[in-house]
Amino acid sequence: MKILAINTGGSSFKYQLFDMEAERVLAKGNCENIGDEKCFIAHTLKDIKTGCGKETIKRHGLKTYTDALKMLVLLLTDKKYGIINDIDEIAAIGHRVVQGADLYSKPVLINEEVACNIKKLADLAPVHNLASASVISCCLEIFRRIPEVAVFDTAFHSTIPDYAYMFGLPYRYYEKYKIRKYGFHGISHQYVSQKYSDLVGKSLKELKIISCHLGNGCSVTAIDGGRSVETSMGFTPLDGLLMGTRSGSLDPSVVTYVMKKEGLSSEQMDEILNKESGYLGLSGLASDSRVIVDAAINGNELANLVIKMQSHRIKKYIGGYAAVMNGLDALLFTGGIGENSYFTRKLVCADMDFFSLQLDKKLNAETNEGCRRISEKDSKDIWIIPTNEEWMIAKEAKNLLSRIS
Ligand code: ADP
Numbered sequence: 085m086k087i088l089a090i091n092t093g094g095s096s097f098k099y100q101l102f103d104m105e106a107e108r109v110l111a112k113g114n115c116e117n118i119g120d121e122k123c124f125i126a127h128t129l130k131d132i133k134t135g136c137g138k139e140t141i142k143r144h145g146l147k148t149y150t151d152a153l154k155m156l157v158l159l160l161t162d163k164k165y166g167i168i169n170d171i172d173e174i175a176a177i178g179h180r181v182v183q184g185a186d187l188y189s190k191p192v193l194i195n196e197e198v199a200c201n202i203k204k205l206a207d208l209a210p211v212h213n214l215a216s217a218s219v220i221s222c223c224l225e226i227f228r229r230i231p232e233v234a235v236f237d238t239a240f241h242s243t244i245p246d247y248a249y250m251f252g253l254p255y256r257y258y259e260k261y262k263i264r265k266y267g268f269h270g271i272s273h274q275y276v277s278q279k280y281s282d283l284v285g286k287s288l289k290e291l292k293i294i295s296c297h298l299g300n301g302c303s304v305t306a307i308d309g310g311r312s313v314e315t316s317m318g319f320t321p322l323d324g325l326l327m328g329t330r331s332g333s334l335d336p337s338v339v340t341y342v343m344k345k346e347g348l349s350s351e352q353m354d355e356i357l358n359k360e361s362g363y364l365g366l367s368g369l370a371s372d373s374r375v376i377v378d379a380a381i382n383g384n385e386l387a388n389l390v391i392k393m394q395s396h397r398i399k400k401y402i403g404g405y406a407a408v409m410n411g412l413d414a415l416l417f418t419g420g421i422g423e424n425s426y427f428t429r430k431l432v433c434a435d436m437d438f439f440s441l442q443l444d445k446k447l448n449a450e451t452n453e454g455c456r457r458i459s460e461k462d463s464k465d466i467w468i469i470p471t472n473e474e475w476m477i478a479k480e481a482k483n484l485l486s487r488i489s
Contacts, residue, residue: 086110086173087481089474091180092219094211095119097152100474101160101167101174104482110167111160112474113140115152125152127159129167141165149215150222157226177232178481179220180271180473182212182321184236185262191239191480193488194220194232202234208266209320233481240270243311248408251319265323267315269297273305274312275476276418276469281310283455284414284465292409294402297471298428299419300328300371304398306405314408316401322357325401326394328371331361333397366390373421377428395431402432406439414465415441423470424451429458433466440464 085104090097100112113127128140141159146152160168168174179194183205192198199220206213216234223232249265250258257263273295281288288310295305302325306314316324316333326332343353356365364371367386369379379387406412421428426449433443442463447456459466 085175087176087478088174089178089477092216102478149218153222176481178477179234181216181234182237183209184238188236189239189242191233191235191484194234235477235480237268237270238266240274241267241312248314265318268317268321269303271473271476272297272471276416277307279469291413292411293414294405295416297419298421302327304401308409325397327362329359329362329364331357398432417468418471
């Protein structure tokens with residue numbers, strides 16, 4: 085069975101075509117800058133034997149999602165590079181959808197009603213849900229006979245109890261606008277926790293895990309017995325940790341105070357909180373953590389402050405979530421920063437003996453790829469688990485198909 089997983093971002097998407105039985109990637113790629121002259125699709129064929137990238141083909145001049153998806157079909161079925169003869173060989177297409185709110189706590193088959201709801205929920209995640217809605221509507225046109233499945237980032241967090249997801253606002257706002265914590269990055273947190281449990285050969289039911297997804301967006305999740313019980317992102321992906329350009333948590337009165345002082349509209353304030361804050365806003369340098377870490381190591385005080393603020397916040401979540409779960413078996417790192425930045429992991433895990441967490445300095449500094457344990461022998465488990473949201477999406481699509489067929 086072949087499943088195509090599409091992971092849509094703001095103006096980009098990543099995809100992987102899987103052979104589900106062999107658990108193998110047949111082709112993968114990404115399309116960036118949609119709607120811009122610089123738009124391209126980079127398509128990598130996988131070597132069947134080694135699973136490594138064999139050849140990357142780049143195509144430019146794509147203006148819309150429809151152009152990009154039509155090009156993807158051409159690349160997948162190309163006489164020379166093609167991996168399939170006909171798109172009907174694809175059994176299903178799985179889509180990552182960021183916001184499913186309280187409508188979807190499980191993956192669903194996409195029909196007109198679901199497509200319409202995804203668009204409606206864009207109110208709660210404008211950039212991501214609108215992009216997903218566009219990609220889904222193009223796919224419904226292009227891949228007419230192929231079942232399409234929506235896998236929601238919020239669904240994994242639907243097990244968070246009400247006392248953890250409610251805010252201390254008048255209850256009427258929850259009733260009127262469904263204002264509550266939803267949490268995000270659920271597909272990634274679910275993938276890394278399942279992968280860890282497979283690797284150590286222990287059932288998820290008996291594990292208390294804290295998963296740190298640190299990328300451009302950052303979140304920490306407490307996973308008790310395989311269920312998300314707390315997470316750092318909230319009503320939107322703005323809450324919690326510092327991020328590339330997002331502020332993370334702050335005292336809400338700061339928002340109204342700055343708006344008043346600077347005469348800002350809610351749209352302008354939204355832009356500042358989402359696009360001009362976090363690593364970029366604090367350091368004035370960049371949103372990319374590599375730039376910040378390098379600057380911090382080279383003595384830039386603001387960059388150093390950013391890194392210290394971030395590791396301090398992550399530590400607070402680890403302590404809080406260990407208390408919420410009344411225990412901890414494993415701390416997992418994933419995402420571009422979590423997987424690659426030894427420096428960030430070092431600061432986060434420093435002085436955590438109280439929790440029996442001790443990084444092995446040598447293992448932490450190694451630059452190997454793949455899943456690996458980086459804690460000392462007597463420490464609780466600390467692992468790096470590279471995320472693979474596309475695999476999780478494909479697996480969920482396959483499970484749904486087998487349940488309904
Ligand atoms: P997204 O959340 O958009 O999927 P990623 O998970 O790719 O983003 O993470 C992007 C972040 O990862 C950037 O801040 C980048 O600097 C960081 N990153 C990527 N590679 C490295 C590396 N080798 N060392 C340190 N940070 C890295």
